[in-house]
Amino acid sequence: MKTLFPTHALRRLLGAAGLACAALATPAALAQQPAYPAQPITMVVPHAPGGTNDIVARLMAAELAPRLGQTVVVNNRPGAGGNIGTEQVSRATPDGYTVLMTVSSTQVINPALYSKPGFDAVKDFAPVHTVGVVPNVLLVHPDFPARNLAEFIEVVKRNPGKYQYASAGNGSLNHLLGAMLNQMAGLQLEHVPYRGVAPAMTDVLGNQLPIVFASLPSSLAYIQAGKLRALGVSTATRSPALPDVPAIGEQIPGYSGDLWIAMFAVAGTPPAVIERLAKASHDAMADPGVQKKLAEIGVERLDDTPQRLAKRQDEDLVRWKRIVDASGARVD
Known part of the structure; x- marks a missing residue:
């Protein structure tokens, strides 16, 4: 029987159902958990220092720290077009203490480009917040x-x-x-x-x-x-x-291709933790000083919610697969 939804869309629905179940945890169970965050957060950047993603990640880490009340440590894990660091995050504990700051080229192009990227861009991650778009x-x-x-x-x-x-x-x-x-x-x-x-x-x-x-x-x-x-x-x-x-x-009607930068948590991270991370990132992006710094380096603010980021990713997975297939590019 054919499914009524594309695979990635069906996974989004299943993920949402999981989050809804998690939200029904008893008050007693929640009371036993320490307030998030209770320790430093590691922000994995799956690209080398000095690149666009690294520049933005370090700015956001500095802005998130006072808003979360904990240090946010940037950890560069480059290699294989971003696959190595992304796979590392996909295997982390889903508790909000390891997050991924990545770019669309890794999250929506690599799944079409690599036969075995080492991660599932939809199933393994929970969208948190889009920082901006980069020409x-x-x-x-x-x-x-x-x-x-x-x-x-x-x-x-x-x-x-x-x-x-x-x-x-x-x-x-x-x-x-x-x-x-x-x-x-x-x-x-x-x-x-x-x-x-x-x-x-x-x-x-x-x-x-x-x-x-x-x-x-x-x-x-x-x-x-x-x-x-x-x-x-x-x-x-x-x-x-x-x-x-x-x-x-x-000059060439229809030509367009941008790079977005966004934060993801590990799939299964509690909804309350994702909400806290998303709010801190949104609040940082609302700061005029942060907006000015991003504009100075050519990053245009997007400020997506987790839901809008999920939709953006799903649409781009389809779009870039078509472009990759037309180019004939493959990495195995």
């Missing part, structure tokens, strides 16, 4: 013979197969953004995967390769210093941090 920027070395997006498309079309673009690895968001650009603009950019965005950026800064897609927080300083030229942003609209740089979709 990626199409960047070229200043010596590249194009000063805007229209010139870039013209130059690349005149020279099919001549130009290469760097990415953080096969199936990474910046790889897929380039693949989308090829498909939608009729280009023939050659893809060169690296082991992470940092070495990719290093080679583009040194003009070993001329082109890269990179997140706005990790590239803004290079853009402002004139070391890289920004030609377009990947979000559907322009970024307030780069108001003079067009959205790629302005």
